[in-house]
């Protein structure tokens with residue numbers, strides 16, 4: 001299920017406050033930070049973005 005329309009526009013990376021980009025790989029939705037030098041990937045669980053740095057996947 002897609003995220004609620006408009007939700008992405010009000011979400012920002014808690015680490016660097018850059019906009020987030022919707023991204024799904026292998027049927028696992030994530031929100032990817034668009035900030036340079038950041039790029040953290042936040043999980044989406046039950047259609048709710050988990051915007052916690054501790055939960056984010058670090059870019060390779």
Ligand SMILES: [Zn+2]
Nearest residue numbers: 013016033038
């Ligand atoms: Zn960021």
